[in-house]
Amino acid sequence: MDLTNLTIPEIRSALTSRRASAEEIVRAHLVKIEERDREIHAYLTLSPERALAKAREIDHLVASGAPLPPLAGVPIAIKDVILTRGVRTTCASRILDNYIPPYDATAVERLEAAGACLLGKTNCDEFAMGSSTENSGYGPTRNPHDLERVPGGSSGGSAAAVAARLATAALGSDTGGSIRQPAAFCETVGMMGTYGRVSRYGLVAFASSLDHIGPFARTVRDVALVLRTIAGRDPNDSTSADIPVPDYVAALDESVRGLRIGVPGEYFAGLNAEIADNLQKGIDLLARLGCQIKSVRLPHTEYAIACYYIIATAEASSNLARYDGVRYGVRSTGYRDLREMYEKTRNRGFGAEVKRRIMLGTHVLSSGYYDAYYLKAQKVRTLLARDFVQAFEEVDAVVTPTSPIPPFKIGERIDDPLQMYLTDIYTVTADLAGVPGISVPCGRTRSLPHLPVGMQLLGKHFDEASLLCIAHAFEQAGGFAAGS
């Protein structure tokens, strides 16, 4: 039995039947990381002692016959923008090279309380700004399915770790697509709940009105299990919603027959032919499962990228003001006065993309331009959100491609920021509207080298359950399982 290949229910049955111990499961992952992560570079920091201590705790529970918590012995990886007490958290930025958080994010605390074993912290674009993980201050992560290609971003390390069996599940963050797009590129399942569904206490802020924490796994059921654990009100995050969390796992087995699924024409116009082909097959499959397919309109979609890159950079420029060499992380040496200390620290500590965003964000917020850019973008955001509310009067979910293109080669887009920004076209809308989204594998491209394609499902506010239910039925019927 390959212990790195197990799903969460399989881990549970291996433990309860005593076919494997939690310690063996964790060690199998650590060995695999040792073997494979040199080439993939999914992890920035490993926490083997912490994972093994938790595994031994679980093994004691098994031995004593006590009931096991829901994620007992599940090896997990955490994106390095999420705080872990005592374990270095860099945000893939040199400015936080030495930062050791004094507390755990709520999502991490809940996962460990549910029995999960924290293997380490995963690589990402610096401060989650990017779509390829090439903006990491520590070098890129490679796509496990094709090492010359990017794993997507910004949570590329989490997606790659799960795809390569270097973790069973992982947490990522999504501000404009950073969970769903790498999930699609690495042929895994990735989900972002409704804004406010999962506490962001301990998530390093990028753009606070858009940031989410969410899970990656190789099956929809595993994603549901992780989401169920991390979702729900947290008094430490005032934006977390006080709305009961349904049993996402029970929802998987509901029927999808009769559910109305909308196809927004705006997301298919001029689409890459191979992605369009896979999506059409996916939509046909949803129809065969009994879903009612309808066309819907999301008319403001064309403004989404511009709107996102104004709001996200504006918020980022404000959030990143705190890295001043005094409160957190690295301080540059050789300065004459305070101002020079700030300048040297920020100039050396931040990478090019982060600096670009700070400048763009400062510009759109500056007094002469605020109305023309920031205020206008906020109005457009309202229109985009209204598009979804109106579409959801007619349908229960919307289906779209996750990414307009398949995983691209490392280096191919990095010198053209606009091209990179445009890859987020299908994902930023859900963050702007605050609606939940999931990406599930939808086959491979027909031409060599047969790259993964993702299908995105977007749903009503706080209706993650329908998305999980549809995605699960699709996964079960399609043979589109990850890694196949």
Ligand code: GLN
């Ligand atoms: N690719 C988008 C960006 O660079 C989204 C990033 C994210 O979701 N964290 O802003």
